[in-house]
Amino acid sequence: MPEGDVVWRTARQLHEALAGRILVRSDFRVPRYATTDLTGRRVTEAISRGKHLLTRVEGDITVHTHLKMDGSWRVSRATGYPLRDHRIRLILANETWQAVGQQLGIVEVIRTSRESTAVGHLGPDLLGPDWDAEEAVRRLSAQPDRAIGEALMDQRNLAGVGNLYKAESLFLRGLSPWRPVGTIDALPDLVELAQRLLGANKERVGQVITGNPARGEQTWVYGRAGRPCRRCGTSIRRADQGAVTEERVTFWCPHCQG
Numbered sequence: 588m589p590e591g592d593v594v595w596r597t598a599r600q601l602h603e604a605l606a607g608r609i610l611v612r613s614d615f616r617v618p619r620y621a622t623t624d625l626t627g628r629r630v631t632e633a634i635s636r637g638k639h640l641l642t643r644v645e646g647d648i649t650v651h652t653h654l655k656m657d658g659s660w661r662v663s664r665a666t667g668y669p670l671r672d673h674r675i676r677l678i679l680a681n682e683t684w685q686a687v688g689q690q691l692g693i694v695e696v697i698r699t700s701r702e703s704t705a706v707g708h709l710g711p712d713l714l715g716p717d718w719d720a721e722e723a724v725r726r727l728s729a730q731p732d733r734a735i736g737e738a739l740m741d742q743r744n745l746a747g748v749g750n751l752y753k754a755e756s757l758f759l760r761g762l763s764p765w766r767p768v769g770t771i772d773a774l775p776d777l778v779e780l781a782q783r784l785l786g787a788n789k790e791r792v793g794q795v796i797t798g799n800p801a802r803g804e805q806t807w808v809y810g811r812a813g814r815p816c817r818r819c820g821t822s823i824r825r826a827d828q829g830a831v832t833e834e835r836v837t838f839w840c841p842h843c844q845g
């Protein structure tokens with residue numbers, strides 16, 4: 588599941604390949620937009636908002652996409668050849684570059700002036716230019732009885748955290764994912780840590796939290812169920828948490844996060 592840092596990097600790749608150039612190909616492979624044609628229009632920019640991608644095209648048009656579970660955007664040299672992969676949902680290409688979106692969870696075309704209908708519900712974007720830690724804390728605090736592991740994942744509180752950054756931030760602060768938000772004094776510190784971890788990883792492929800980039804060594808608890816805690820040796824636990832969503836699994840050390 589791509590988290591905010593991956594989406595931020597994807598937006599930058601899309602921006603570098605598409606912004607300022609005229610589309611010579613727009614191939615929507617979702618039924619609703621089968622007849623939509625953006626060729627001849629210039630892409631103005633591509634940005635991320637939390638885990639959402641907004642590709643803006645001249646004429647008050649925004650292509651809104653979301654990677655959800657398995658989606659990806661790949662940028663490569665434009666070939667002009669037909670691409671026949673059934674996972675492709677959208678191709679945007681100019682004379683030089685092509686961007687191919689596969690298994691995208693959301694593909695929709697909206698008015699740029701009405702982007703708020705798609706992303707207006709989001710809390711402060713951890714990697715956005717307008718990141719506002721105080722506002723994120725205010726939103727989290729509004730539901731004091733909610734478990735912190737669930738609250739951190741709610742994109743209406745703060746946008747960009749997924750399972751990995753949730754699990755790792757909570758481990759590093761010694762907080763159980765089930766601890767009610769209202770009992771945590773150090774919310775500002777926790778939010779700031781999540782922001783720093785995402786920021787530290789946004790420029791690189793692969794998410795390293797421990798400081799050790801070796802395979803299998805990058806995280807403290809995420810993806811390590813049944814293995815010994817790197818601090819205390821206790822077996823790392825894994826459980827589902829929160830509403831039934833695509834990404835509710837959480838990892839924690841019952842000793843360090845008691």
Ligand SMILES: [Zn+2]
Nearest residue numbers: 816819840843
């Ligand atoms: Zn431990």
